Amino acid sequence: MHSPSITGLSHKKTGIDLREKLSFSRQDYPCVLRHFELDPAVSEAVVLSTCNRVEIYCLGAGGRTVEAERVVRFLAEYHKVSPAAFAGHVHHYQDEAAIAYLLKVASGLDSMVLGETQILAQLKDAFACAQERESTGKYTNALFQRAFSAAKRIHTTTGISQAKISVPSVAADFAADLFSSFADKTLLQIGSGETGELTMRHFAERGLSRMLLTNRTHKRAVETAAKFGAEAVPFQDFPQHLHKADIIVTALASDAHVIAGEMMEAAMHSRRNRPLVLLDLSVPRAVDPRVAEMENVFLYDIDSLEAVVLQNMEQRQAELSSCLEIVDEETQAFLAQIEEWKAEPLIRDLRDSLEAIRDQEWRRIESRLGKLDARLRDDLEHMTRRITNRFLHSPTTALREEAKDGGGFRLVEMARKLFLPAPKRKP
C-alpha cells in the first residue's frame, strides 16, 4: 500500500511575503532532502520551490501518510518562523488527490499564468535533484514520470499553452504579421525598463539580427544593450536612427509623444517607404496616433495588444475542462499501474520457479546431447526457454489484469497455490 502526500504553500492561498520567507534556493534542496531521508516516517521525498509555490512531495514509510503537521514543523524550524504564522495557508493532499494535484502542477494548470510551461522545467529540476540524492524510489520515479508525460500530452493535444498571454510576446506576433523573418531586420527599442527588456528577449529569441536601444538614462541603456549584444543610442539622437529600424518598440513613461508624426514622415522618406511596425507599449502613448494613417506604417498601441492577451487568456480558460479530463485519465492510469505492481512478486516467483525447473531438466539432458552440433544445442535450449515464456504469457497477463482491476486478488492467491511449491513443513 502506497500513500503519497503533498504539503506546501502556493500563490492561491499565500501572499508573496510569506512565500518569500518559506522558499528554498536550489542550494537548499540537498539539505531539505537530507532531513526527510533521516525521517523514519518518510520513505521517498522531492522538494519544489519556485516563486509561486513551496511544496514537499512525500511517500510515507510502511504505507502510512506523512501528516501535514510534520512538514509544517520542518518548514517552521528551517526558516525560523512560527508555525502559527502560516499553518492556515498550507495545503495538503494525499493519495489520489495528491497524484491529481501533482499532474496539475506539472501541466501548469495550477500556475498563476494558466498553462505556462516553466513550471515543468522547475519540477524536472527538483526531481533530478532528488534522484541525485537518491531520495526518490520506484514509486516517486513512476509518479513523476507520469506527471511529465501527462504534462506533455496536455501541452501537445490541447491549446492550453498555445495562445500567447504576455504583452511582449503578442507584440512580437504582431510584428510577425508584417515580416516573414526577423533575420535581416532591425529593432529600435525606446525605453529599457522591465517591459522593454522582455520585448527585446522575445525578439532575440525569434532571431532578430540587429537591435538599437535608447533610454533617457544612457548608462542604463548601455547596461541593458550589453545583455543582448545591442547598440546603445543616446536618447537625444534616436530620431536620427528611426529610418534604420523596421520594428520600433516604445516602453517608457512620457507625458508628450516621443515619436511625432513629422519625425515618422521624415524617417519613412529616408527608408524609401519600406514598411515599418510600431509597437507602443507605453501609457500614456509615446507615439502620435496620427502616424497610423501613414501608408506602410503599422501602429499597435497597448489597448490592441491587451485585447489580444485577454482573448488568448479566455481561449486558455476554455481549454481547461479538456485538460482536467486528461489529468483524471492519467491519474486513473497511474493508480492502475500501481495496482499492477502488486502482482509483480508472484509473477517473479512464478518465473523463477519455472526457470529453475527448466534449468534442472536441461542440465539432466545436456550430458546426453554431447555429440550434437553446438548450434543445434543452442536452438534446443532456446526452444525450452520459449516454451516456458509462452506458457507463462497468459497467466502473467491475467494476473496483471486482475491486479489492475483490484479484484480482491483471488486469482493471485490461486496462482500461488497452483504453481508455486508449498513451503516444506518441518518434521
Added chain:
Amino acid sequence: MNIYAGLILCGAAALYLASWLQSMLRKPEDRSGVWGVELTPDRIMGAALALHTLFLFVHAATQHRCPTTYSYEAIIFLCWCIALVYYFVSFSFTVPWLAKYVTPIIVALFVVAFVGMLSVPAAHDVEKGWRIKLHVVSLLLAYSFFLVSFISGVLYLFKEKAMKLQRPSHRLPPLELLDKVNLWTLVIGFPIMTFGLFVGLLLAQANPKLGSWMLEKKVIFVTVSWAMYGIVLHLRLMSHYRGRRVIILTVVSFCFLLLSLIGTQWHYFK
C-alpha cells in the same frame, strides 16, 4: 481525343481536386501519409502536374498539333501554366498558403474545359503556323504569373486592412511576403506578356483579313492592362513606390485582363 490521353487528363484533374481538398482540410501539424510519404497539397499537386505534362505530350503526339488549338485545349494548357508558375513561386518563396487559392481556380478551369470539350468548334485558319502558337503560349504563361500576382495582391489588401485596424491576422501570410510575391510575379510576367503581344502584333499586321483589329474590345482591354502593369512596374522599380495603392493597381490591371478574356474567343478574332 485519344482514350489514354483522356484517362491521364481525368487523373490529373482528380489529383488537382485532391490537392485542393487537402489544402483546405489538412492541419499544419498533420504528418500522416501513405507508404511513409507525407501527403502535402504540394506533393499531390506535383503528381497532378506530372500527369498533366504527360497528357500534353500524349495529346500533341496523337493529334499532331500544339495542344492550344481549341478553346478547351487552351484552358487545359492555361491550367498547366498556372501549376507550373505555382511551383516556380513555391521554389522561390515559402508559400504553403498559395495552394489553397490556386488549386480551386485550376479545378474550376478544368470544369470549363471539360464542358468545352463537348462542342469542339472548327479551328480557324489564322491559327496555323508557329507564330500563333508562340503568341498563345507566351500570353497564357504571362496570365498565369499575373494570376498569382492578383491572388497575393488581394490577400495583401485584406491583411493590410486588418493590420491598420490593429487586429490580429495571423492566418494570412506576412505582408512583406505577399508584397514580394506580388512584385516578382509581375517582374517575370510582364516581359513574357510584352513578347506575346509583340508576336501577336506581327501576326495581325501580316494578316490582311483581320481589318481594323486595333479597335477590337479584346485588344483595347489587353493594351490597357499591359500599360497599367507597365506603370506599376515603373512605380515599384524606379520610384520605389510600395504599399496599398500600387497593389490596388495590380488588382485592377488583372481585372482588365479578365475583361479581355471573358466573352471573347481565346486566340482568334470574331
